[in-house]
Amino acid sequence: MRFKNGRKHFFKNSENLSLSIGDVVAVEASPGHDVGVVSLTGELVRVQMKKKKEDPNSAEILKIYRKASQKDIDVWQECREREEKIKQRSRQIAIRLKLQMKISDIEFQGDGSKATFYYTADDRVDFRQLIKEFAREFSTRIEMRQIGLRQEAARLGGIGSCGRELCCSTWLTDFRSVSTSAARYQQLSLNPQKLAGQCGKLKCCLNYELDTYLEALKSFPKSDVKLKTKKGTGVCQKVDIFKNMLWYAYEGEWMNWHRLTPEQANKIIAKNKKGETVGSLEEFEVELQLDDERTPDFNNTVGQDSLTRFDKPKKKRRNTSSNKNKKRRKRKNNNTSKSKNA
Template identity: 70%
Template sequence: MGCNSCSTAKDGQPRGCRNNGTCGSDGCNKLTVFDWLSNMSLPNGAQPFDCVEVRFKNSRKEFFRNSGNLSLSIGDIVATQAKSGHDVGIVTLTGELVKVQMKKKKVASDDEELPKIYRKATQKDIDKWQKCRNKEEEIKKRSREMAILLRLEMKISDVEFQGDGSKATFYYTAEERVDFRQLIKDMAKAFGIRIEMRQIGYRQEAQRLGGVGSCGRELCCSTWLSDFRSVSTAAARYQQLSLNPQKLAGQCGKLKCCLNYELDVYLEALKDFPSQDSKLFTEKGLAFCQKTDIFKETLWYAYKDEPSNWHALTKDQVHEILERNKKKEKVASLEEYAAENTNDDNLIFENVVGQDSLTRFDRPKRRRKKGKNQRRRNQKKKSSKNA
């Protein structure tokens, strides 16, 4: 998700552009859209699309109308319209692709109430914006202490300042509804700004904060995943995963979003599989399904009286037995079908040296046979003693 020159330097900033994630190519940012129309010119007489996409802190993106016909490109810092005052953001997309993004986000391009871009940010705007961004961590810490003193069951996860520094949005998570009116009064008095509280879900919290998952890569929600579909334990059951909450839960404490990635493939493969609740009637006894291997198309069955003795049957063999059972016919035994599936595996590697044996050092060392010269010396010593 980063440009080629953005390896980390000693000070924590990217080594190449040194813009700390705000490079002109916008390749270091979350949910980046590649502008593949940037090198193409418009047809004669066509006017460029007058809306642009602007990114703010983390993954928050909004669309603004370029009513002043400013010459904007990706990476420009602009001052945008807000409910009160102005905000500062970075242009992430311009041109015809903005129309596609607006349609995807269900934002009307002909909406007259669409906010506007005031101007390109001046150095004064940028300095004030950076100053406010530097205060966010300290204010987040103090606001958490205030919430603890008021004994509110909530967690303030992130703070976002408006570009002009007159307003701050506090993002929080909570299990139940929280009465934070007193908290807003205390924070407004302590910080001297307008306060807006916005509740988010646990997945949205992980999206804003980011992190590294158990797979060793960055979280999908903080890099490319834009919609959160519901994930249930049925997805883990279909994929025959262990129903261990500690392994199935992500950084947000909810079920991992990646459980849905391969679910459609498993559901498609399980269409031709017999149900795991199916029973096989044989002359030897009743058999139940114990295990299923979707990729090998193999099912293991065991008799009711012998649950520890499993027999491997193919999917077609199970269907054949079920068809015969529907006709009230019993097969002789499962061993007949399982014997057809046993293949003599060719020995690919044979250990003739014994060097890979784990117990080779535990064997007692053999005594070397004494040579002929040693025997002769021992015989001479014995004869001299007898003499």
């Protein structure tokens, strides 16, 4: 069953109701009943329960009462319409009580008997007086539930820097920890403004391609290992995983970079471990230059226009209609002058 902002729970269909995805049903709650939408049925539910390590025979799994009647849906919609006003009022009360907390969302139970306030806070908050004022102000049972910043972003939703809806509010259900090492392995600049998501934490998408980068880096030597040559000591300056290249520079000659492949760098490192030193990095770089000369030059056969085609001023078109009108006027003037002379 799916509830507000992607909250999902498993329920038993003990009454053997014929349900399909999208049906609005009334389910067991404490106290009263709640209203939700069926999101998954059949054998797929068992697969998800196995994935979530949920016991199908557990007594904690609540049951489905019935398909929601029109009255249930009307009460449910009325409660949903009240949530935004109550959220604004609850924030005013929290500010007046000088509580270091942020109320991010409110969710009413389907029958309106309980309201759950989701909040975020850095430290422990004593909200005993807050609950008393909420109960007196809103005349309902109050439940306070603390959530993390990632859960808050998932509930509120939004658009990410990629231009698409947030992963946490659409399909992502488990939140794995993201560390700055994931950005280092992918050679991203450690800029918190670019790496942080809407929640203020590191973006979850940093973990998506991390395994591929780690697999590719296995063939690369460590960047802190130096290459010892007769000409000098080579220090790694840059690693390009996509081009499968490394750039080294001699100590003291930091402006001159020499490009090597991981195989060549590992070969030099293996010789250094044996106590041998190679002549110079240029010996290995020459092979790459010869390889680059063999690569064919790709011409522009698509027929793309030049990027500077708009820089040239356009030629003024002659107005043919105005020229025709002028010629007609001249002919009339000539004819009139001839008739007068005659």
